[in-house]
Amino acid sequence: MPTPTYKITFDNEQGYYLAGNPMTVGLWPDSAGSARYRVYTGVGLTTLLFEGAIYSPGNWANVDISSLFASYKNTAGVLQAKIVLVTDAGTEYGSVQYTEGFLPIFTVFGGAISKLLIRRLATLEANIFDWKLKNSNTNFFLTTRTNDFVICIPENELMPLYYYGKGMVFTISTTNDECKSYDFTADADESLKSIDFETLRTEVAEDTAIWINEFRITTTDGWSCTVLITEAEPSDYAIKFRNSWGAWEKLSIHDNARYLPTFSESELTEKYDAVIQGLTTANERKTLQNIYQFVTSYKTQAERMFVIDMLLSAETYIVANNTEYEVIVTANSTQLAATTGEPMNVDLTLTLVDSDTVFSAILSEIDFNPLTTSDSTITTDEANILI
Amino acid sequence: MIIKETTNTPVCSPQFSDLTEVLSAYRTFKDNDALQMSHLLAFLKLPSTERTEFYSLFTAEVVVISNRYTRQTLSL
Numbered sequence: 001m002p003t004p005t006y007k008i009t010f011d012n013e014q015g016y017y018l019a020g021n022p023m024t025v026g027l028w029p030d031s032a033g034s035a036r037y038r039v040y041t042g043v044g045l046t047t048l049l050f051e052g053a054i055y056s057p058g059n060w061a062n063v064d065i066s067s068l069f070a071s072y073k074n075t076a077g078v079l080q081a082k083i084v085l086v087t088d089a090g091t092e093y094g095s096v097q098y099t100e101g102f103l104p105i106f107t108v109f110g111g112a113i114s115k116l117l118i119r120r121l122a123t124l125e126a127n128i129f130d131w132k133l134k135n136s137n138t139n140f141f142l143t144t145r146t147n148d149f150v151i152c153i154p155e156n157e158l159m160p161l162y163y164y165g166k167g168m169v170f171t172i173s174t175t176n177d178e179c180k181s182y183d184f185t186a187d188a189d190e191s192l193k194s195i196d197f198e199t200l201r202t203e204v205a206e207d208t209a210i211w212i213n214e215f216r217i218t219t220t221d222g223w224s225c226t227v228l229i230t231e232a233e234p235s236d237y238a239i240k241f242r243n244s245w246g247a248w249e250k251l252s253i254h255d256n257a258r259y260l261p262t263f264s265e266s267e268l269t270e271k272y273d274a275v276i277q278g279l280t281t282a283n284e285r286k287t288l289q290n291i292y293q294f295v296t297s298y299k300t301q302a303e304r305m306f307v308i309d310m311l312l313s314a315e316t317y318i319v320a321n322n323t324e325y326e327v328i329v330t331a332n333s334t335q336l337a338a339t340t341g342e343p344m345n346v347d348l349t350l351t352l353v354d355s356d357t358v359f360s361a362i363l364s365e366i367d368f369n370p371l372t373t374s375d376s377t378i379t380t381d382e383a384n385i386l387i
Numbered sequence: 388m389i390i391k392e393t394t395n396t397p398v399c400s401p402q403f404s405d406l407t408e409v410l411s412a413y414r415t416f417k418d419n420d421a422l423q424m425s426h427l428l429a430f431l432k433l434p435s436t437e438r439t440e441f442y443s444l445f446t447a448e449v450v451v452i453s454n455r456y457t458r459q460t461l462s463l
Binding site: 152198214226230231234235 | 397398399400401402403404405406407409424428431432433434435436452455456458460
């Protein structure tokens, strides 16, 4: 094979990669068939992250460097890195090895897409950056609620929506008027941005005395997507989790939880008893695992697909009493797979990661203060099963 | 009468085109003339049975947008 113009190739023209998916870089070997390379990160791209070599005489050597960036796959964010070819003696070939205008710099974004989507995009000869993440003309937000043009978020599940800013330009409009414009076309560096639609809704209300729950995002080419805040049922609890893009999402759950404390078997040991001058059985404290059964709020079939991402997440918390407790969540998969058109609840089982060998009674803020109300207004503790 | 989501077509949470009118209705509803816009916004922000009761005082204008979702705007 003749020597190519470029001695390093990336998966796409921009050198964009997702940290949680394969990150294949093509390296052209030297005359001896070896491609020795270095990967740099950090300020000025001068911190050596890895040095390696691959043997592929006369043909492209493809290396998957995703393991170097594995720690970024669960968190939304962005990192620049550089890969250079070096001689066997360890000297960098330098920019002369790269065709003018080509920089061996690539960008790593947090998160990942499914293998099913990778196959689909490969069939279409497309990539997720052109189709979604770096495309102002579509739903470019780091939400796994939907890739559709209409993003429905129940009002008690509102969290800031994240996106990658560089090069993006778009406008947010209410039903009648433009309310905010964004233009990041002059940005030199990639960065993670967010829009808090709850704050934006309040700003619009204070400035124009209208209450809006529908935000249309447009570009000069047309309609990109609409963020629709939908009405929810009252709920004091929610599950907060990192989605597959590494961004935070929230799912409300109903209050009527069922508490299922689960106890470990007693671990019996022996101890010496001075009275009988012999060994007796000694009891140890048991371990308590706190398990709760909830149901999600009313979910359409499309929204139930979003529950799947929550179940896959490595970081899930139940938000209760303004406190976050890490949990492991499981669900009845037959409810997720249901094909009925009617919205329905999904049963969830939450196991707190904190197991305990001690018990503490409920302690609320009111217990810190002396009682100032009359005796008649004092009520007994409710059996609040969640902490 | 406001509408709620009963099918797979999403319904926008109620919108208001004139919050000054709504604030007046809210003061009457709560029987408290001292209530300010900030109190109303906090009330509208999160679901409650009281808010549902308040919504029922209004009439909903419902528009289906591009067969994708339903917008509802409340007025007295």
